[in-house]
Amino acid sequence: MPEPKSAFDRLHPCDFxxxxxxxxxxQMYTVYEIARLLQGLDPDADLEPETEAVLIDWAIPWIVTNAEDLIVGDPTVEDQPGYYGLKREEDL
Known part of the structure; x- marks a missing residue:
């Protein structure tokens, strides 16, 4: 249910x-590592599956929004996710 803004002690800008x-x-990163980085965590931090699922929900739209600045690498192991990295002229 929506809450009135007055119910919050402090409001923050929605910056990403x-x-x-x-x-x-x-470096190249999996979506799981990007999800952790977006929360200020170490890319290898252990997370509960439920927490990781929530973070992935944030990471996927971030990847789509920033797609113009990213490159994609195929998975290094079958049945694993691919990798994302910063797009640089020398990478293309």
């Missing part, structure tokens, strides 16, 4: 990292 702010130029 740009791809350049979030990702290291020489």
């Amino acid at each position: 990292y740009t791809a350049e702010e979030l990702l290291e130029p020489e």
Whole structure:
């Protein structure tokens, strides 16, 4: 159910990292690692499956929104996710 704005002690701007702010130029990341980074966590942080599912719900739209600045790499192991990284001229 919606809540009135007055119910909150503090409101924050809805700011998201740009791809350049979030990702290291020489690295490629899975959607799971990006989800952790978006929350300020280590890319290898252990998470409960329910928590990880919520973070993935945030990461997928972020990837779509930032697609213009990203490149995609095929999975390194079958049945694993692909990788995303910063698009640079030398990568194309």
